[in-house]
Amino acid sequence: MRLKGIILKGIGGFYYVEAGDRIYATRARGLFRNEKIKPLVGDQVEIDVTSDEDSEAYIQKILPRKSRLQRPEVANVDQVIVTMALTNPSPNFILLDKLLILGQYHGVRPVICLNKSDLVPPGVLEEVKRDYEATGFDVIFVSVPELTGIEDLKAVLRGKVNVFAGPSGVGKSSITNALKPGLALKVGEVSERIGRGRHTTRHTELIELPSGGFVLDTPGFSSLEILQIPKDTLKDYYPDFSEAARDCRYRDCSHINEPGCGVKEAVADRRISQNRYHGYQYIYEELKKQKERY
Ligand SMILES: Nc1nc2c(ncn2[C@@H]2O[C@H](COP(=O)(O)OP(=O)(O)OP(=O)(O)O)[C@@H](O)[C@H]2O)c(=O)[nH]1
Ligand SMILES: [Zn+2]
Numbered sequence: 001m002r003l004k005g006i007i008l009k010g011i012g013g014f015y016y017v018e019a020g021d022r023i024y025a026t027r028a029r030g031l032f033r034n035e036k037i038k039p040l041v042g043d044q045v046e047i048d049v050t051s052d053e054d055s056e057a058y059i060q061k062i063l064p065r066k067s068r069l070q071r072p073e074v075a076n077v078d079q080v081i082v083t084m085a086l087t088n089p090s091p092n093f094i095l096l097d098k099l100l101i102l103g104q105y106h107g108v109r110p111v112i113c114l115n116k117s118d119l120v121p122p123g124v125l126e127e128v129k130r131d132y133e134a135t136g137f138d139v140i141f142v143s144v145p146e147l148t149g150i151e152d153l154k155a156v157l158r159g160k161v162n163v164f165a166g167p168s169g170v171g172k173s174s175i176t177n178a179l180k181p182g183l184a185l186k187v188g189e190v191s192e193r194i195g196r197g198r199h200t201t202r203h204t205e206l207i208e209l210p211s212g213g214f215v216l217d218t219p220g221f222s223s224l225e226i227l228q229i230p231k232d233t234l235k236d237y238y239p240d241f242s243e244a245a246r247d248c249r250y251r252d253c254s255h256i257n258e259p260g261c262g263v264k265e266a267v268a269d270r271r272i273s274q275n276r277y278h279g280y281q282y283i284y285e286e287l288k289k290q291k292e293r294y
Contacts, residue, residue: 083166134240158212163220231287
């Protein structure tokens with residue numbers, strides 16, 4: 001019997017494939033080794049299962065990949081849940097913006113998740129929301145103890161393969177646990193864990209959510225991953241700039257020094273968020289210096 005499924009994890013030469021509400025421990029057909037193709041977590045596969053319960057199932061075919069991330073190595077991620085805490089630790093909006101860029105660069109749709117909303121006054125939420133809603137990406141405010149935003153998050157994750165990204169201590173494990181009660185991923189004190197990198201030795205596993213969709217149990221897009229894009233393409237990752245950019249005098253305007261820049265005008269009269277534009281200038285300068293260094 002041939003079934004279609006998804007690889008949830010790979011351990012010791014076995015690939016655990018979920019197909020039709022069951023999980024099969026499968027092996028990769030020898031052919032893949034000859035072709036130097038390695039099945040990845042997230043791969044959509046076809047497996048052959050015999051009626052004999054004890055016999056091994058084999059992966060016969062890996063379907064074409066939509067996307068592929070390196071660290072952790074995973075295929076077909078649809079969405080990256082870019083997560084920051086609104087406080088404790090303080091949000092790093094430059095990092096948030098870089099993660100939005102990285103997601104788009106890898107063809108993975110970003111969702112913005114702002115956690116620990118129970119710890120800040122409502123005004124803070126409003127300001128962040130104003131800065132990011134023009135991107136068109138979903139912005140979800142979450143509080144794990146108060147269960148705020150968890151239902152909204154479930155709706156966004158449904159039917160998709162998702163990976164969390166964001167610095168240590170922002171609540172990625174806590175949120176994942178809230179999405180799947182009983183999961184019990186380890187949650188720690190913020191101060192305990194700086195610089196420990198406890199994710200490095202883990203096996204990566206896709207967790208199926210009761211509300212639908214999958215979440216990787218390991219964060220993606222390490223905060224240390226260097227953004228390596230040509231500075232002149234940076235503007236392509238700012239959907240909130242694109243409308244005003246139509247008014248730029250020069251078609252290839254970088255919105256930095258050019259005269260007649262529609263984006264700078266829009267920033268001046270607050271149609272574009274000043275915070276977003278300042279972040280853009282900062283990242284642009286960084287990319288420029290980076291290039292000079294190499
Ligand atoms: N007040 C409050 N605390 C939270 C919330 N979410 C998580 N925390 C706390 O923040 C701390 C860090 O949470 P984790 O879930 O371990 O954070 P993480 O992002 O998974 O961290 P790493 O595993 O190091 O990447 C824990 O003490 C949590 O109890 C929240 O919404 N509100
Ligand atoms: Zn411009």
